[in-house]
Amino acid sequence: MQQIDQLIHAKWIITCEDKNKVLENHALAIKDGKILAILPSAEANTAYQAKQQEHFSTHAVMPGFINSHTHISMNLFRGLADDMELMDWLTTYIWPAEGKWVSQDYVTDASQLAMAEMIRCGTVCFNDMYFFLGATAQVAETVGMRAHIGMTVIDVPTAWAKTTEEYFAKAIDFYQQYKNSPLVTPTLAPHSTYTVSQENLARVKALADEYKLKINIHLQESAAEVQGSLQKYKKRPLQILDEIGMVTPDLIAVHMTQINDQDKEILQRTKPTIVHCPESNMKLASGACPVDDLVKMGLNVALGTDGAASNNDLDMIGEMRTASFLSKLTTNDPVALPAEQVLKMATLHGAKALGIDQVTGSLTPGKSADFIAIDLAQMETQPLYHPISQIVYASSRQQVTDVWVKGQRLLKNRQLLTLDEKELLKKAQSWSSKIQGTTSVDQKLVRSS
């Protein structure tokens, strides 16, 4: 019998591979943080001697979620202001609060809180864009999550950097520090075509080529953004990026709710990844990304929650459900974006977007042991005819009971193992007292009550 580290038996194993399999009464054999084999439980018991063996007899075991677009440190502004016009929300609440509070300490605490929330809903990897990158990266390494950290470039001075030179200098510093990290992957994150000059976008592209980095950008999020670009440059944002040569399979274009025939020609030729953030797009009234059209064009489409200040959560299960419902509504077709397809958007297609699909994103021998267990024997997911339908259309994030990254357990029967929940709740309350005192929140309380 072969000696291994862990044998995880489950009622169902959902592989999320290109040719997805739903296996009953199978086991995951894990050695050195990797998946060694997936085989029937009975066979596993005779083939392997495991240091640790566990039975998830009412659970589905599947790859952890990959949240392909986040601003996790905005978590501390969640619910600070809702139901407002975008510019009112930004200028009255978010920007003043960011200007006053965002710092190394703020980002450290906010990242911890957000990672706790993400682990508790089964997320093992996230693709972030914010400030004080080192703080988030350090928390990810300590906590044990995979983090793709966007090195933000924006033509606006912030607490993080005052000038273009400083943004680029800090990006290069961050890259040098984390380029060999086992969990953190630096990416480039020019904010958008309306906040970054074409000169600076070209500079980002050159840096990405030099270091072989993915580029994330908010793109064609709303009709107003496209309109503004047409007025200012006589070009749509996608065309601007295409002319710079930035639109390639290494571009992660976030939102893309506005797509016309000219855009389709560019997308079909260049094949970037699109990240769909349906709840943010709905809540901010931005529009709906035509996911089905993009998939039919052969593009990789991944799923993200966006920041919790605009969404207002980091819940990938809820996001899958909304993505599927929204596609059915906008295409007028109840067959659109079925459960199994949206489950892959939240796992394997996220890994493809981030360029790590050889490493994670599906349960495949040789890949990293990044997986979760979801208990389906709860009232809300009974009776059960098909586990994927129940996960996507009926389950809640609280049914995620256990989470592992590289074979390390981060959540055990709903308890966080690498973060202190009580401590984090105290920190959240302390931050909210400070932030609330310095914004117009009191006025909001009056307005709403």
Next chain:
Amino acid sequence: MQQIDQLIHAKWIITCEDKNKVLENHALAIKDGKILAILPSAEANTAYQAKQQEHFSTHAVMPGFINSHTHISMNLFRGLADDMELMDWLTTYIWPAEGKWVSQDYVTDASQLAMAEMIRCGTVCFNDMYFFLGATAQVAETVGMRAHIGMTVIDVPTAWAKTTEEYFAKAIDFYQQYKNSPLVTPTLAPHSTYTVSQENLARVKALADEYKLKINIHLQESAAEVQGSLQKYKKRPLQILDEIGMVTPDLIAVHMTQINDQDKEILQRTKPTIVHCPESNMKLASGACPVDDLVKMGLNVALGTDGAASNNDLDMIGEMRTASFLSKLTTNDPVALPAEQVLKMATLHGAKALGIDQVTGSLTPGKSADFIAIDLAQMETQPLYHPISQIVYASSRQQVTDVWVKGQRLLKNRQLLTLDEKELLKKAQSWSSKIQGTTSVDQKLVRSS
């Protein structure tokens, strides 16, 4: 000091009255199943001597949800088949399964399972339409939930009734049996204008007038329904009902995703209640009810989940969030259907729809003690700037910890007090084995994997 039954102290009390109030550190004083007073906790301690006193120091206490449109007994078909064309779904799965399985026993078990799910997400009252009415009514009385039970009329033979005469006879029997029930209220439920003849609709209207009953009907759920009506009758469904005199404030028109100027004229003149079921409408690709327009026209709009076979849950918190997001998207206005308004749709406006807003639907002295506690000190709802934002946009149904109806506790710290959870899970599994064996589910499992 006045002797009372219960004193419920809470961090926040949200009244959901027409002029909603969010009160901090207040208490609900309860006597004989009714709300006696709402006052600051400190004052309550000196004014009342309560047999039972409890402190919800991290919770919001608010009225329980009213789910204004359900087919709760379809719960046992939840996830039997998803992502299908409506007619394929109905003819291949749902109708054969209903034909074979729906019975007094089936409805009893399904009703128990559904009520367990509803109580666990904070619902205190539901407005149902299905078969074997007595079974659901009896479970509601035993469990302690408020149930409005639609006496179904449909021109199709079912296991419940074979002929029009039998449907009406069973309706009258049910009405006579439950007309004085403290928890069950009979209503009339002609299925739709495409499944009930105009002659039978007129007969329903006459019966409703005789017994002073509300009428529920599925109305203009999809473009195909309206198109079919125009082809067959040269009239839209709403016009058919208007000519019969059925469209009054006592009509509960469910869905209404299709509304043109002619419909608006009728609605403005007749003022029925509209029940919005956004998740069902999205999942079945039916369309989106223009809630904001209807509210501006002065109509009462309530919220429902529809049956869990099409939605796929009975979760009013998720439904509120989707309703708000969908309104913002379809009106292109991030201010549309704000958190506080959708919270009232799920409580007070549901009570108005059912004609019980003098009895329940808000926390108001004199009304029934139908209320819930939601714990907001969890990671996912921290930090907290405004409790209503957090409930609607960030919380999950699992944060509902306690539920009372008429002062009787149905859920205590997530434990059901009037239903046996383990027993119900066994029943659900037993039903799913039976149902799965007799439908095309195996084929579905192959298709999806």
